[in-house]
Amino acid sequence: xxxxEIVEPSTRALILDADELDELPAYKNPIYEWQGDSQPQLDIxxxxxxxxxxxxxxxxxxxxxxxxxxxxxQEGLAIYKLDRNYLVVFNGKSKDLVVGQLVEVLAPWLRKxxxxxxxxxxxxxxxxxxxxxxxxxxxxxxxxxxxxQTVPYExxxxxxxxxxxxxFTASILSYCTHSNLHASLWIVxxxxxxxxxxxxxxxxxxxxxxxxxxxxxxxxxxxxxNLYL
Numbered sequence: 539x540x541x542x543e544i545v546e547p548s549t550r551a552l553i554l555d556a557d558e559l560d561e562l563p564a565y566k567n568p569i570y571e572w573q574g575d576s577q578p579q580l581d582i583x584x585x586x587x588x589x590x591x592x593x594x595x596x597x598x599x600x601x602x603x604x605x606x607x608x609x610x611x612q613e614g615l616a617i618y619k620l621d622r623n624y625l626v627v628f629n630g631k632s633k634d635l636v637v638g639q640l641v642e643v644l645a646p647w648l649r650k651x652x653x654x655x656x657x658x659x660x661x662x663x664x665x666x667x668x669x670x671x672x673x674x675x676x677x678x679x680x681x682x683x684x685x686x687q688t689v690p691y692e693x694x695x696x697x698x699x700x701x702x703x704x705x706f707t708a709s710i711l712s713y714c715t716h717s718n719l720h721a722s723l724w725i726v727x728x729x730x731x732x733x734x735x736x737x738x739x740x741x742x743x744x745x746x747x748x749x750x751x752x753x754x755x756x757x758x759x760x761x762x763x764n765l766y767l
Contacts (some may be wrong), residue, residue, distance in 0.1 A: 568634060568635050568639045568643075569634060570610050570612065570613055570634065570635060570643065571610065571611075571612070572608060572609075572610055573608065573609050573610070573611060574606060574607050574608035574609060574617075575607055575608045576608060576646075577646050577647075578624070578646065578647050578650040580622075580650075581650055581651075581652065582622065582623070582624050582647070582650050582651040582652065583622040583623055583651075583652055583653065583749065584622075584623040584624070584651070584652070584653045584655060584748055584749050585623075585624050585626065585647060585648065585650075585651035585653070585654050585655070586623065586624070586625050586626065586655045586656075586657065586748055586750070587626045587628070587654075587655070587656040587657070587706065587707045587710050588625065588626065588627050588628070588656075588657050588658075588707070589627075589628045589629075589630060589656075589657075589658050589705050589706040589707050590630075590658045590659040590660075590705060591659075592659040592726070592728060592733065592741070593657050593658060593659050593726070593741065594627060594629060595733055596733075596738065596741050596742070596745065597625065597627050599752070600618075600620070600625065600745070600750060600752060601616075601618045601625065601627070604618055604620075606618050607619045607624075610643070612633045612634065613632045613633060613634065613635050613640060614628055614629040614630060614631040614632055614633075615627070615628050615632075615640060617647070620750060620751075621749075623748070623749050623750060624647070624651075625750070626644065626647070628640070628706045630706070637706050637709045638709060640706070640709075641706075641709050641710055641713045642713070644710075645713075645717075648710075648713070648714065648717070648719060649719070653720070654710070654714055654719060654720065654721035654722070655721070655722050655723075655724060655748055656705075656706075656707030656708070656710045656711055656721070656722070656723040656724065657707065657723075657724045657726065657741075657744060657745075658703065658705045658706075658707045658708070658723070658724075658725055658726070659725070659726045659727070659728055659741070660703070660725055660726070660727050660728075661727070661728070661729070661730055662675060662676075662677070662678070662679075662727045662728060662729055664701075664727075665701065665727050666698075666700055666701055667698075677728065677729055677736050677737050678726065678727060678728040678729070678736070678737050678738075678739060678740040678741075679726075679727050679740060680693075680694045680724055680725065680726045680727065680740050680744060681694060681695055681696065681697040681698070681701070681724075681725045681727070682694045682695070682696055682697060682722055682723065682724055682725070683696070683697050683703065683708075683711060683722070683723040683725070684696070684711075684721070684722040684723070685711070685714060685715055685719070685720050685721055685722070686720060686722065689722075690722055691747055693743070693747075694724065697725060701725075703723065703725055707723055708723060710723070711723040724744055726740050726741050726744065728740065728741070
């Protein structure tokens, strides 16, 4: 969870009464099974984390015909190697691990990365304050939360308060903040229409900026849902 200033890591629990400590069950380490390499073999230029349906749809095009180098199938996590960059895709369907545990599982990968980025998407209607846009709001735009003093790329502004980001990628940024690792979370605001050349433009630009090559073309097709009166 990211809301301006981070207070505590996402894995920390709040215990109201110290007397209840003796009644808590013994902690059991999470059980999960890696398929492939659970540890990175080389240093990583860019380690990119992706979640949310719109971002995952773009990732499905990027990783088409590419096998993951590592994955935890039951937890919905897969890691793809793209040259010296790695793309970590989380589909949100974790079975046994909570998000904070998943982040800790990925700690060896985080420590090997020179640059850490997270990408998530949010509907434009949820952006606040909406009155910053005069007239018609843009179809898509991006904001950033980062541990760096300034936003790494000029095309994006820092996320304004009171916008709240709750996602797997937000937990990655929270972990990096408390572990003294540099990381950036990119929030792409877009409409809820099916992906087209307009509402996907900001996501495509962001992936290309982070070193992920994409060959895209516009294919005319009917929308998945239409209303006829």
